[in-house]
Amino acid sequence: MTKDIYATAAQAAALLREGQKYRRERLRAADMVTVEEAGLIMGVEGSTIAAWISGGQCIGFDDPDGVVRVPRWQFEASAWSSIRRIGQSLGTRNCWQILDFLETPTPALGGLTPRVALEQGVPVARVLAVATAHAH
Incomplete structure (x- = not known):
């Protein structure tokens, strides 16, 4: 007898609920700021931050209240110039996929998350190579 490798509908629904819970909690984390706050950090208007999100230059998320939130740390020099290239290496502009990659420890970086690395x-080139391998 072979074991069924597929999740049941109930298991799939439970996974989706957990994902939604994670996203809500992540959006409320202390490192998440509004586009207006990000604009103050970067010395630009909030609309510029919104344009950067649309263009893939930075990552941002609509929270359930309709407020766009962004991780503050992406505006640090170590990450700022890399966000777009990481998305390109991953083959996506999906902000959740990029954030997940950046915040998940990987053996390829000695157990560090790409963000911490x-x-x-x-070197950014090393993180980009890991992103490219992750995408395939």
Whole structure:
């Protein structure tokens, strides 16, 4: 007898609920700021931040209240110039996929998350190579 490798409808629904819970919690994390707050950090208007999100230059998310939130850390020098290239290497502009990649530890970076690796000075080219491998 072979074991069924597919999730049941109930298991799939439970996974989707957990994903929604994770997203709500992540949007309310202390490192998430509004586009207006990000604009103050970067010295630009909030509309510029919104345009950057649309263009794939930075990552941002609509929260359930209709407010766009962005991770503050992406505006640090170690990450800022890399967000678009990481998305390109991953083959996506989906902000959740990019964030997941950046915040998930990987053996390819000695167990660091790509975000922490960048903060610690790992060359961007190395992180991009990991992103490309991750995409395939």
